[in-house]
Amino acid sequence: MILKLMKKEWKELIKTGKLYALLFVFLFFSIGSPVIAKFTPDIIKSLASSSEMQGFIIQLPPPTWKDAFLQFFKNLNQIIFIVVVIVFMGSISEEKNKGTVSILLSLGVERKKWLLSKFFFQVFSTFILIISSYLICAYYTYFLFKEISIYNSLSATLLYLVYNLFILSLLTFSGTIAKNPLQTAGIFFVVFIIFNLLLIFPNLSSYNPMNLSSLENLWISKEVLWGDAFKNIFSTLFYSFVLVLVSIILFEKQEL
Amino acid sequence: MGEDITKSRKYLRWIGYLPDVPNFYNYFTAKEYLVTLCEIIGVDKKRVDEVLEMVDLKNEKKRIGTFSRGMKQRLGVAQALLPNPKLLILDEPTSSLDPQGRKEILDLIVSFRGEKTVFFSTHILADVERVCDRVGILKDGRLLLNDTLGNIKKKFSRRIIRLEVDNPLRIVEQIRREDFVEEVLEENQNSLILKVRDLEMAQRRIPEIIVKEGLSLMHFEVLEPTLEDIFFEVIS
Numbered sequence: 001m002i003l004k005l006m007k008k009e010w011k012e013l014i015k016t017g018k019l020y021a022l023l024f025v026f027l028f029f030s031i032g033s034p035v036i037a038k039f040t041p042d043i044i045k046s047l048a049s050s051s052e053m054q055g056f057i058i059q060l061p062p063p064t065w066k067d068a069f070l071q072f073f074k075n076l077n078q079i080i081f082i083v084v085v086i087v088f089m090g091s092i093s094e095e096k097n098k099g100t101v102s103i104l105l106s107l108g109v110e111r112k113k114w115l116l117s118k119f120f121f122q123v124f125s126t127f128i129l130i131i132s133s134y135l136i137c138a139y140y141t142y143f144l145f146k147e148i149s150i151y152n153s154l155s156a157t158l159l160y161l162v163y164n165l166f167i168l169s170l171l172t173f174s175g176t177i178a179k180n181p182l183q184t185a186g187i188f189f190v191v192f193i194i195f196n197l198l199l200i201f202p203n204l205s206s207y208n209p210m211n212l213s214s215l216e217n218l219w220i221s222k223e224v225l226w227g228d229a230f231k232n233i234f235s236t237l238f239y240s241f242v243l244v245l246v247s248i249i250l251f252e253k254q255e256l
Numbered sequence: 257m258g259e260d261i262t263k264s265r266k267y268l269r270w271i272g273y274l275p276d277v278p279n280f281y282n283y284f285t286a287k288e289y290l291v292t293l294c295e296i297i298g299v300d301k302k303r304v305d306e307v308l309e310m311v312d313l314k315n316e317k318k319r320i321g322t323f324s325r326g327m328k329q330r331l332g333v334a335q336a337l338l339p340n341p342k343l344l345i346l347d348e349p350t351s352s353l354d355p356q357g358r359k360e361i362l363d364l365i366v367s368f369r370g371e372k373t374v375f376f377s378t379h380i381l382a383d384v385e386r387v388c389d390r391v392g393i394l395k396d397g398r399l400l401l402n403d404t405l406g407n408i409k410k411k412f413s414r415r416i417i418r419l420e421v422d423n424p425l426r427i428v429e430q431i432r433r434e435d436f437v438e439e440v441l442e443e444n445q446n447s448l449i450l451k452v453r454d455l456e457m458a459q460r461r462i463p464e465i466i467v468k469e470g471l472s473l474m475h476f477e478v479l480e481p482t483l484e485d486i487f488f489e490v491i492s
Contacts, residue, residue: 004296011292015283098279103335106275107297108268 001109005117006124009091013125018087022129025083029075030133034068034141065148068141069156069220076130076160077213084126084164085171085188091118092175093184102256112248119172119244126164130157155224156216162236163212169240169247176247176254206231209239272336276347278328282321286313286331289320290338299338307334311364326357333364344368346376350383362387381483391483395491405483412486413478415455416441419448419462420475427469434461447475 013019041060048058092115095101104114134157142148174187195210205211215229259267280289290304308314311330316323320331329349336344349365350358358380365374365387378384384391384405391408393401401408415438421427428443431450436457442449452458455478466473481489 001296001298008292008296011288012281012283015281099275099277100279100281102275103273103278103280103332104293104296106268106271106273107293107335107339108265109296110265 006121009121026129026133030136033072037067065145090181093178156219166209169243173243207235209236272341272344274332274346278332307337344374416479418477
């Protein structure tokens, strides 16, 4: 039943055009990131040579594959992250609000299967998009810079997948306790901001999912240290599991 | 239905449910929506055409988002019929529908007579009189009345008869003396209104008296209380 419910989610993504929004941002930034990294110094130099800025001496190191991936992860953590949240924030709460889920439940669909199908579909679709984007970005990076560290960039992407899992489980949790998509976004961002504020405590950062994005940058610009990330990875997986579990327990008891 | 509802949800297959204001995935057509439901609940997709035919949406190619309320209500009944349930629970299926939409839904409910048990709630008592075999009246969660429509009418019957004869004053005294007559409520040049003790007896004897007196019977009506009258009597 979960697979059939996931198929319905897939149809929804196509019919509502959300799939195209996701494909566009992922594709745009996977190609755009290496291109921007490659040409940013040239753009700045051309700006510097304009009349108002004459006399400034701007020295920039030549861009490398690292700049391309730093740009890629910056986009993943900002614009793509926002688009993913917007696309999926109504997934659970809108169905509860409109009552479309009531019909499914009255036909014998189990609540936990319905909720899990949403979560699994979001994880599955974003994982495919992230990995595809990584491959495209890696290809263009190699094409433009003639060098790339697959190990570093792939390791950093795996970290992002773990982070993405946490984001989606937080979104599932927010959607479960919220009554509509707007409330979902509100709850989601409040928790998200709290986790970000907790980064000011260095002792806790090993247990903070938000630290994964710093690690991604560190692994790209310096070296991959799995040992440093284990606490972060396992605590993030643990939080994700707990969030989904709590969502199921709450949803089972919720009056619709 | 023989299912232990605490152990399995299989019993839901025998129950079709239509919520008060049903909402669907607006981006689907009626057929796409029902096919998707069939896939999810494991019902043969052939059933889709059958139920669409029943609710007269078979040739509808528009997206659900553009449907009128009546069409959405019919689609709601169609989804409830998908697993071919024995029991249909419809929550105010005719509320806020135009007369045409209401007629369509009521005709649909009537068409299930003899096949399925339909349990529906409504505030429109005329609908109840039109389609229901049994009526229950609820107030503050308490079931105040639960009987067949015939029994209810009999129970709340006021046993009042309105009679139109060409010269009623000629028979009024004779009628007043009959055992089955409780009292004559109104008498004038054209009609009599009687309260009787035994309705069946009155229905037999009154025409006999009129014929015997050589008068013409122009109108004979048993003034039954409407369901609305009964409703107010019960809830008060």
